[in-house]
Amino acid sequence: MATFKSLGLSADMLQAISDMGFETPSEVQEKTIPILLQQETDLVSLAQTGTGKTAAFGFPMLQKIQVDSRTTQGLILSPTRELCLQITSELQQYGKYLDGLNVVAIYGGASITEQAKKIKKGAQIIVATPGRMKDMIGRGLIDISKIEYCVLDEADEMLNMGFYEDITEILSHSPKDKSTWLFSATMPKEVARIAQKFMHDPVEITVGSKNVGSENVSHEYYMVSARDRYPALKRLADANPDIFSVVFCRTKRDTQKVAEKLIEDGYNAAAIHGDLSQNQRDIVMKSFRTRQIQMLVATDVAARGIDVDDITHVINYQLPDEIETYTHRSGRTGRAGKTGVSMVIVSKSELRKIKQIEKIIQKTFSQKQIPNGEEICEIQLFHLANSIKDTDVNHAIDAYIPQIETVLKDFSKEELIRKVFTVEFSRFHNYYKSAKDLNVTASQKEVSAGKQYSGNSVRFFINVGRKDGLEWMDLKDLIRELVQLEKDEVFHVDTMDAFSFFNVDAPHADKVLEAFKGVQFNNRKVELEISNEKRKKFGGKGKKSHRGKGGGKSHRGKGGQRSAKGNHRKGNRPETKGTGGKRRRRR
Ligand code: ADP
Numbered sequence: 001m002a003t004f005k006s007l008g009l010s011a012d013m014l015q016a017i018s019d020m021g022f023e024t025p026s027e028v029q030e031k032t033i034p035i036l037l038q039q040e041t042d043l044v045s046l047a048q049t050g051t052g053k054t055a056a057f058g059f060p061m062l063q064k065i066q067v068d069s070r071t072t073q074g075l076i077l078s079p080t081r082e083l084c085l086q087i088t089s090e091l092q093q094y095g096k097y098l099d100g101l102n103v104v105a106i107y108g109g110a111s112i113t114e115q116a117k118k119i120k121k122g123a124q125i126i127v128a129t130p131g132r133m134k135d136m137i138g139r140g141l142i143d144i145s146k147i148e149y150c151v152l153d154e155a156d157e158m159l160n161m162g163f164y165e166d167i168t169e170i171l172s173h174s175p176k177d178k179s180t181w182l183f184s185a186t187m188p189k190e191v192a193r194i195a196q197k198f199m200h201d202p203v204e205i206t207v208g209s210k211n212v213g214s215e216n217v218s219h220e221y222y223m224v225s226a227r228d229r230y231p232a233l234k235r236l237a238d239a240n241p242d243i244f245s246v247v248f249c250r251t252k253r254d255t256q257k258v259a260e261k262l263i264e265d266g267y268n269a270a271a272i273h274g275d276l277s278q279n280q281r282d283i284v285m286k287s288f289r290t291r292q293i294q295m296l297v298a299t300d301v302a303a304r305g306i307d308v309d310d311i312t313h314v315i316n317y318q319l320p321d322e323i324e325t326y327t328h329r330s331g332r333t334g335r336a337g338k339t340g341v342s343m344v345i346v347s348k349s350e351l352r353k354i355k356q357i358e359k360i361i362q363k364t365f366s367q368k369q370i371p372n373g374e375e376i377c378e379i380q381l382f383h384l385a386n387s388i389k390d391t392d393v394n395h396a397i398d399a400y401i402p403q404i405e406t407v408l409k410d411f412s413k414e415e416l417i418r419k420v421f422t423v424e425f426s427r428f429h430n431y432y433k434s435a436k437d438l439n440v441t442a443s444q445k446e447v448s449a450g451k452q453y454s455g456n457s458v459r460f461f462i463n464v465g466r467k468d469g470l471e472w473m474d475l476k477d478l479i480r481e482l483v484q485l486e487k488d489e490v491f492h493v494d495t496m497d498a499f500s501f502f503n504v505d506a507p508h509a510d511k512v513l514e515a516f517k518g519v520q521f522n523n524r525k526v527e528l529e530i531s532n533e534k535r536k537k538f539g540g541k542g543k544k545s546h547r548g549k550g551g552g553k554s555h556r557g558k559g560g561q562r563s564a565k566g567n568h569r570k571g572n573r574p575e576t577k578g579t580g581g582k583r584r585r586r587r
């Protein structure tokens with residue numbers, strides 16, 4: 001196997017590589033670095049996102065430039081500000097032992113004077129977005145007439161974004177005899193055209209197939225409300241009994257928390273993140289490799305080193321901040337010719353990120369439903385049936401069989417099957433029998449919610465009030481429990497004698513209407529309506545009854561007869577989220 005050293009990298013570079021914890025070169029690095037180090041050539045390198053292309057051009061460029069000169073020798077064009085900053089910081093790390101190295105990022109939306117100042121100090125390498133770069137060249141703030149190396153990174157994306165003209169313009173200010181290195185995940189016609197126009201007889205390197213993302217990974221998303229992420233995760237795990245997965249969270253804290261909850265709920269889970277010592281991480285990884293852990297909850301950084309094949313599912317418990325990171329995550333599955341699934345748990349507000357990711361990975365997601373309790377019970381039962389079928393009998397059990405047979409002698413085969421399966425069935429059934437539907441329905445709803453209910457929040461009228469023994473706090477609790485809302489998602493709760501008002505954010509309005517359907521309180525049907533009245537100033541949270549004029553006049557009379565006061569028992573509360581029933585530890 002190739003090592004970074006065998007690729008011809010210098011000691012400075014090797015030291016930085018080892019500091020960063022890179023152990024072996026990736027395929028694109030292995031194929032690209034030696035060529036770029038040894039030859040002055042143009043090059044086209046096609047490899048999917050997350051395969052380490054930055055280092056593939058970064059190391060050779062850093063090694064080839066003269067750090068003791070202040071002339072700009074290398075230019076890297078990249079499509080977005082984020083990538084630009086990312087490449088800059090990677091190059092700074094790679095080149096941290098090169099004294100005097102100055103890598104400067106040039107991108108729109110920031111002070112042009114500041115950037116010009118940095119360039120003036122002498123930047124050997126400039127990493128730029130095409131728009132700003134063109135602008136600065138036009139103003140005479142940057143001189144690229146002496147560059148020797150030019151990288152077109154994510155060329156397909158740059159062209160998608162309409163930078164063809166800018167790139168042409170920029171390159172017209174650069175010397176003809178430079179080396180141009182083009183990196184791209186895909187090779188559409190436009191990229192081929194650019195290669196033809198700006199390059200001479202380029203060496204071509206292709207890693208994997210020419211398409212982005214592994215062909216073997218399918219992408220799914222599940223839309224739930226943000227607070228249902230965890231129960232949704234559990235259901236996904238329960239619906240996939242043989243799951244062997246990496247669960248990605250955004251922060252170390254969430255990573256730890258989710259792993260702890262899973263362990264508490266009887267799953268074979270563990271966390272891996274930067275706050276663990278190297279030793280702890282090694283232990284976790286060892287248990288994962290040997291399948292003692294089925295669900296490894298990880299941060300993006302910690303997951304970089306995970307080189308485990310056979311991962312069946314990648315679960316995005318939260319989407320990454322940088323959507324580009326998604327590719328790295330999903331690439332943890334579908335390796336070594338196996339198929340894999342990358343699942344994303346999203347809330348409505350994150351839906352647009354799915355669209356953005358689709359553009360990057362050039363694949364479409366299918367929207368899937370979080371399975372309900374019944375479906376999970378069914379899956380688990382058939383899983384049990386099949387594992388019984390496939391189990392090789394352990395003969396160590398033989399000695400006990402006569403006795404066991406005596407205990408069970410009165411039962412027929414049918415009865416035995418029923419009993420055995422009941423054991424498994426009951427624990428899931430008991431757990432899931434009162435579980436609610438976690439799916440949040442179509443995004444149109446949200447759109448229509450916005451239209452239907454003008455403003456950001458919706459005010460409701462409800463025909464229960466203080467005569468039912470409800471002060472505003474009681475009512476708020478009741479609503480929250482029933483609709484499953486957070487503390488600050490129900491507000492402006494004003495209780496009168498026979499009726500009350502409250503507000504929720506517009507996107508929750510449909511859920512409120514839904515949740516109150518058929519609900520009884522004190523043996524009376526609860527009536528709930530959207531109120532068109534604006535909230536009036538209520539003295540001291542509805543201590544005063546607003547008879548006569550005031551909010552809710554139009555609803556007068558709907559409040560109907562009240563029933564016996566103080567008959568507000570817990571038992572009246574509608575059933576909420578299923579809890580209890582822990583899972584047995586899996587093996
Ligand atoms: P690409 O440009 O192909 O999308 P990047 O260059 O951004 O990929 O690299 C993806 C991630 O992998 C980066 O975080 C980078 O630091 C890391 N990385 C790159 N090469 C290696 C390696 N040989 N070993 C471990 N991690 C690497």
Ligand code: MG
Nearest residue numbers: 053054153154
């Ligand atoms: Mg890149």
